[in-house]
Amino acid sequence: MAMFILRRVGIMILTALCLTFIVFFLTNLYPNLEKLAKTQGDFRMSDEEVASYLGRNGYLQPMPVKYGQWLGVVPGFVIDDRDGVTRGQCIPPDTDPKDAPRFCGILQGDWGYSTVFREDVGKILSDKLVLTGRLMFWVMVLMVPSALILGILAGMREGSRTDRTLSTFAITTTATPEYVSGVLFIAVFASTAVGLKWFKGTATAAMDAPDFENFFLPVLTIALYGMGYIARMTRASMAEVMTAQYIRTARLKGVSFSNIVMKHALRNALIAPFTVIMLQFPWLLNGVVIVETLFNYKGFGWTLVQAAGNNDIELLLGVSVISVIVVLVTQLISDIGYVFLNPRISVR
Amino acid sequence: MEPLSWSEIALRMLGLFLPVWIALIVTFAVSIAFKRRLGLYGKLFDSPIGMIGFAMVMFWVFTGIFGGAFDMIVTHDVLSQSASMKNKGPGTPFTQLMGTPDPGAYPYYLLGGDNLGRDVFSRMVAGAWEVIKIAPFASMFSFMVGITLGLPAGYYGGRLDTLLSFMANLILAFPVILLFYLLVTPEIVQTGIPVYMAAVLFLFPIVFLLLLWNSRYHTQPSRRNVYVGITLVIGLWLYLGIAWNADPLGLVSFPPNLLVVFVAVVFVNSPTVFRIVRGLTMDIKTRDYVAAAQTRGERPWYIMLWEILPNARGPLLVDFCLRIGYTTILLGTLGFFGLGLSPESPDWGSTINDGRKLLTMYLHPALPPAFALLSLVLGLNLLADGLREESLRD
Numbered sequence: 001m002a003m004f005i006l007r008r009v010g011i012m013i014l015t016a017l018c019l020t021f022i023v024f025f026l027t028n029l030y031p032n033l034e035k036l037a038k039t040q041g042d043f044r045m046s047d048e049e050v051a052s053y054l055g056r057n058g059y060l061q062p063m064p065v066k067y068g069q070w071l072g073v074v075p076g077f078v079i080d081d082r083d084g085v086t087r088g089q090c091i092p093p094d095t096d097p098k099d100a101p102r103f104c105g106i107l108q109g110d111w112g113y114s115t116v117f118r119e120d121v122g123k124i125l126s127d128k129l130v131l132t133g134r135l136m137f138w139v140m141v142l143m144v145p146s147a148l149i150l151g152i153l154a155g156m157r158e159g160s161r162t163d164r165t166l167s168t169f170a171i172t173t174t175a176t177p178e179y180v181s182g183v184l185f186i187a188v189f190a191s192t193a194v195g196l197k198w199f200k201g202t203a204t205a206a207m208d209a210p211d212f213e214n215f216f217l218p219v220l221t222i223a224l225y226g227m228g229y230i231a232r233m234t235r236a237s238m239a240e241v242m243t244a245q246y247i248r249t250a251r252l253k254g255v256s257f258s259n260i261v262m263k264h265a266l267r268n269a270l271i272a273p274f275t276v277i278m279l280q281f282p283w284l285l286n287g288v289v290i291v292e293t294l295f296n297y298k299g300f301g302w303t304l305v306q307a308a309g310n311n312d313i314e315l316l317l318g319v320s321v322i323s324v325i326v327v328l329v330t331q332l333i334s335d336i337g338y339v340f341l342n343p344r345i346s347v348r
Numbered sequence: 349m350e351p352l353s354w355s356e357i358a359l360r361m362l363g364l365f366l367p368v369w370i371a372l373i374v375t376f377a378v379s380i381a382f383k384r385r386l387g388l389y390g391k392l393f394d395s396p397i398g399m400i401g402f403a404m405v406m407f408w409v410f411t412g413i414f415g416g417a418f419d420m421i422v423t424h425d426v427l428s429q430s431a432s433m434k435n436k437g438p439g440t441p442f443t444q445l446m447g448t449p450d451p452g453a454y455p456y457y458l459l460g461g462d463n464l465g466r467d468v469f470s471r472m473v474a475g476a477w478e479v480i481k482i483a484p485f486a487s488m489f490s491f492m493v494g495i496t497l498g499l500p501a502g503y504y505g506g507r508l509d510t511l512l513s514f515m516a517n518l519i520l521a522f523p524v525i526l527l528f529y530l531l532v533t534p535e536i537v538q539t540g541i542p543v544y545m546a547a548v549l550f551l552f553p554i555v556f557l558l559l560l561w562n563s564r565y566h567t568q569p570s571r572r573n574v575y576v577g578i579t580l581v582i583g584l585w586l587y588l589g590i591a592w593n594a595d596p597l598g599l600v601s602f603p604p605n606l607l608v609v610f611v612a613v614v615f616v617n618s619p620t621v622f623r624i625v626r627g628l629t630m631d632i633k634t635r636d637y638v639a640a641a642q643t644r645g646e647r648p649w650y651i652m653l654w655e656i657l658p659n660a661r662g663p664l665l666v667d668f669c670l671r672i673g674y675t676t677i678l679l680g681t682l683g684f685f686g687l688g689l690s691p692e693s694p695d696w697g698s699t700i701n702d703g704r705k706l707l708t709m710y711l712h713p714a715l716p717p718a719f720a721l722l723s724l725v726l727g728l729n730l731l732a733d734g735l736r737e738e739s740l741r742d
Binding site: 309 | 514518520521522523524525529530531533538673677680685697700701703704707709710711714715718721725726728729730733
């Protein structure tokens, strides 16, 4: 088991390195750097000015060197500027270059500086993650129990009318992407045109003071899309378990139906949905980006859009590091959990 | 003129969709009449869910073809704006701020005007064409890529499998939207990376077909040469035109921004298809008929393409339907974030994004494309469900 986890962690680190390098490579292509220089300086810069700006800020070094610097395994660049000031990646303004550390990258805990928000990337990310964590928490609270209940109710009597109705509902939710369901919810529950106005159409206020009125719609929108899939998985696994031998034995012994479902079937039926719930995280991340944009909730997904739209290199890299880690860790948990829950699988 | 009432709007819309209704009725009548001879497709007409799904999908397919390609259903030009029609409700008579409208023009905006005074109904119909002309082909390309790589990975296993699976997982670990933002921005298009990706991805269908013909007919060289020759000539011609925009005859070309969208969608979808095909192959290669083929001395690609692949067709077909639905959602996502397609484009994602900004006051610009997208994807999901049920039955 330890070997298995160790190998998975090794693969995970390799994957994370590859992914961040891809993001690094794509964001550091010359046209992107040119755009960055023009948004930082001014839009009418000539090509030479752009090149000199980029050179002064260390953008024109070879790609692997830059990546190493960002990672913190290559010493940060130091450039003696024309005006005699020594500038470098690891030298904050108003500091003597001699006191500055040699390395400053992700490994040293230095995430860089966001050119859009003009703030430390580490600080932005921790702030935004708190906001998105809150959103995700309530999504999970809403999504997981309702999906499991839906799936179990549908799967315990396969082919019945309840099953048909609930399955159709589950299919409909998987067919409704967040930007459609969100728009429909706002239209029905928040617009002046329909007039119900039960909830707020934006969740901006929920960043400081979340309450039911301004937070329910975004949570519901994300939860609904993921719910259908988990419910269908639960239904399939429940339906399979209900045809197993030991269930028939229990029925023949005269155990009541509710007891069979609760005590005999449920535990075995929940193994498959567990992995599915964990694997839903990458999808939820997508949902978060759309919903945060739609409801103007300035969390992690909203930051991703801002960073990507403005080619804010270091912020975008920070965002991708976090999302890649979230995805990979949940995959790992899902694998390990599956092995733990399922006695039929053994790992060398 | 008075605005139309809701029942009049509904009647007029039913009338405008007349060609679609006729095409649907003909399709269903022919299919049901010959359903015993049509294999799995015919069996679809035994399942009510499958039939409902098929009807919903074909409704939008016909709408797309008649409305987009033949210009039949649309009532107004999708790009022309009328300042006096801004945010006007459904059924408002068509007027223009300056000058009198063309007497031949359709006298109403059936579903109202959007924030620039464009006809919502026509844009919804034109949006169907945007989806129909990309989603099925993008899914098909993803399948070709996924099959060409997934079969050997599952069949041979070992290092090849480890490497390909690692790469697939790499792409799958990316949040899709981040990937879109990285690939579809104008700056990246400038560097030409999407064209190189297209150059690689679009080779797969040709490779797939060549392997298919060669493995089957290598014992009959004359026949094989004909098939391989035809594939090479047509394939390379299309390949030069579509991927490199360098068709020697100047007939085939592909709008560059559409190419980027296409490539991004294929790139995102292929790893999932790869994993499905790989899993199915690993399952099927333990069957007796594969062992029999191996004993006969058949070559690996023959076994993969002509023994394993046909036996995996059920799950693959089901996934193909779901994949078109997912591709539709992805295209909508691209439009929603204003990536790739031109800002004026009538695709559903962009129109939803335009409409949502005034959503608390005006519902009519955002809701029709939202319902259109919902019904098409739902139809595809129901169709997949029907197919799954029917293919499991035998």
